[in-house]
Amino acid sequence: MLQAAPIPIRIECPPGACVCQRDVLLADPAGDTRILRLTREEEKKLLAHIDGIASYADLNKLAERLRSQLGVVLRITPSNNEVRSARGLSIVLDELPGLCRKTRQAVPSAIRRSLERHPHIIYAILDAHDLLGPG
Template structure:
């Protein structure tokens, strides 16, 4: 029998549409169910917040909050090729039981849109990875 956590959880994806292993996570008594707090409504709020990001500091704060509140690891790294736009960055959420496939696609897309509007964040990411050669 699945035991529901004491908070609202994300509804189940249609069968075959996702590989999030939500039921297995709910069945595991020691499993980290924080990711299930990201309901569809909360995901919409998250995407709206991401759209409002205007600085590298805000992006870092988002990354930290995703990890501390939901257990989600967001990685943004420059690709090996030349980076001319947000498309040259690798933006991904780490695999995590309970993390919906759709969420793993929509969050990076929202971050790319925000980076396209604020290219100075891309430069800060490159600088943080020492790709601009500043010493």
């Protein structure tokens, strides 16, 4: 009988370098460990995928897949001030035990770079938040 290979999980960060609470998550038998499937190699693939986002639909699909496959919630909201570029948007991954600090920074940065290359996605985000709607 064939035995399934164990799913690789992210190796722990050096002590003091991260506050991801990986050990606490692994110690909890009821904990959602899906986020630990995001190994460094998988994170590189994710960042490359984000780099290829070309539409608002692609961005929404990415957000849904992050939520369903890893349990990560991506929030993109316009700031209260005028939005002239991707810098005017708040792009955040919600805090989650097991989510590395570097990943919480790398994913929003990659999304911001993609939005800067495709400003029409920024307009779609603003429209979805009814900021370009009829006044």
